[in-house]
Amino acid sequence: MNNNLNIPYRLYSEMVDTLSDSEIRQIAGAVNALINKGERVFNLTIGDFNPKIFPVPEKFIEEVHKAYLEGHTNYPPVNGEPALQETISEYLKHRGNLDYKTDDILISCGGRPLIYAVYQTFVNPGETILYPVPSWNNNYYVHLCRANEITVETKPEDNFMPSAASLEPHLSKAAIVALCSPLNPTGTVLSKESVADICNIILEENKRREKNNIKPLYILFDQIYWLLTHGETVHYSPVLINPEIRKYMVVTDGMSKAYAGTGVRVGWAFSEKSTIDKMKAVLSHIGAFPPKPEQVAAARYLSNHAEVDKFLNKFKSEIKQRLDGFYKVFMDLKAKGFKVNAIAPQAAIYLTVEIDIIGKTKPDGSKINDTKDATKYILDEAKIGLVPFTAFGSFENPTWYRLSVGTCLVSDVEEVGNNLLNALSKLK
Ligand SMILES: Cc1ncc(COP(=O)(O)O)c(C=O)c1O
Missing domain, CATH: 3.90.1150.10 (Aspartate Aminotransferase, domain 1)
Incomplete structure (x- = not known):
């Protein structure tokens, strides 16, 4: 021009x-x-699966076929098929002792759109995201939101997991803290003590903010690998360690990793209904829903506890x-x-x-x-x-x-x- x-x-x-x-x-x-x-090269670089070695569950494939044949091919509701929200609510209770109702759950096409929606829901351009490094992709979401970032380096002796002490000095500057456990790239998890300490410092920060009429600090908690713990390792859900954190936290999850279904594109987030409604508003305009047959199939497959186990x-x-x-x-x-x-x-x-x-x-x-x-x-x-x-x-x-x-x-x-x-x- x-x-x-x-x-x-x-x-x-x-x-x-x-x-x-x-x-x-x-x-x-x-x-x-x-x-x-x-x-002959050993490609150990990608966070994906070779479907010939790690196929998605056969029963899930059968359900997808069935759902197409049944004609589930029109628009799904923007927050997800009610049957899938219902299944995820039960699934979270059954597998993680987590109490989230259907209205607290948003379905989308994998973890990525949900993470993007969390950023868009809480972060204004120019605001700051705090996250530990190494980290998966937070830098890109920061960029997409025209935001700033503060990164905190973690150490091998801490299994590359952040401590409350390392995050605390930066909390006052942040709009959200992005955490991931089990973590990509390390395959390590936050300990129970770390989860408790991190919840405490965030709740303390939010008390200060409330007194000064400043918007609260939220946690994006990405647990897309939580069902893939090995041996004695335990995944600790922050809300079970400290229920007060619930209103300040959005959890993202999905089928991509636990079911080797990176191409399946079914994910879900859960939080307070008011937050989920805002995220839904963001994603409805992007149209980031999983195909309806996959939602119907996921609802049926994931409710079959014996098959999933x-x-x-x-x-x-x-x-x-x-x-x-x-x-x-x-x-x-x-x-x-x-x-x-x-x-x-x-x-x-x-x-x-x-x-x-x-x-x-x-x-x-x-x-x-x-x-x-x-x-x-x-x-x-x-x-x-x-x-x-x-x-x-x-x-x-x-x-x-x-x-x-x-x-x-x-x-x-x-x-x-x-x-x-x-x-x-x-x-x-
Ligand atoms: C930590 C983490 N979160 C989210 C995702 C995104 O998952 P999806 O493929 O469901 O978008 C990935 C994918 O690699 C990941 O490693």
Whole structure:
């Protein structure tokens, strides 16, 4: 418009022009380029599943077929099929002892739109989101909302989980605190004590805010991996630790991870009805509903507790087998004197591993200068694709990586171990 004044203009909005592509997808792209060249590469980069190795529950597929044949193909209600809201209400009670009524539940097409809706519901442009790093995707939601962020670096010795003490100094500046447990990328969980302490500091902050007539601080609590805990690990729901937090918290969840259904696109959020109504208003204009047949199918499948238990038990044991296998690989390499480490598996489909090769010299005489070089060396030499924590916004832990098992076979574990041993042995 203003071109006749010779003032340069942006064709697209500033927000879109400055929106960067996911770094994880870029790394996955480099891995795929090698695979396309015919190389045998172990792609442990993506938070997804190979459906041939980890298919969605068969019974759920049957229900989807049935729902199409029954003609459930018109618009679903914007907050979700009533039968699915009913099922989720029972499911939360049955699996998590959580009391949320149908009106407190919003259905959407996966976790992402719900997270976006939480941001849009509570955050004005220019306001601040507080979140620990490494973290999954919060930086993008901050950007989409034209907001600011304060990130708090977590530490390996705390299993990369935030403490109340690390969050507290920043609370007064935040509109929301975004938490995730079990966490992507680490597969670790918040301890009961941490959940209690974090609830306490938020409730204290909100008492101060109430006195000063300032809007309260909310928690976005992403628990999309909560049913994938392994061994003795327990997922702690903040409302069960401190019921007072309920009115200040929105929880997001869905079928993407616990049912290997990343392409299924069924998710739900729960909170106070007043908050859920606002989120519904945001999403209704985006039309972010899951297909109606999938909602009908999910309502029927997820209410079948015996079938769900059967699926989850098998699925979790297969994931654990891989995570335990990789953990052993790293512990064996560590015992051999290599500068590697890992955190024992707790949850989700991820293992947190350290490969400390920055500063080493490669066989060609060149040096590994930074995380990027190290990631490339591991890919080129060991044929293993991993995502460094720097891609999850953590810059104080440049030697740590996410290892995802959603696309690997049990038989891959040994080969990955051998490849890594060879690649590490070549470094000086
Ligand atoms: C922590 C976390 N939350 C939410 C999501 C989004 O899930 P969905 O695929 O249901 O949008 C993911 C996906 O990777 C995730 O890792």
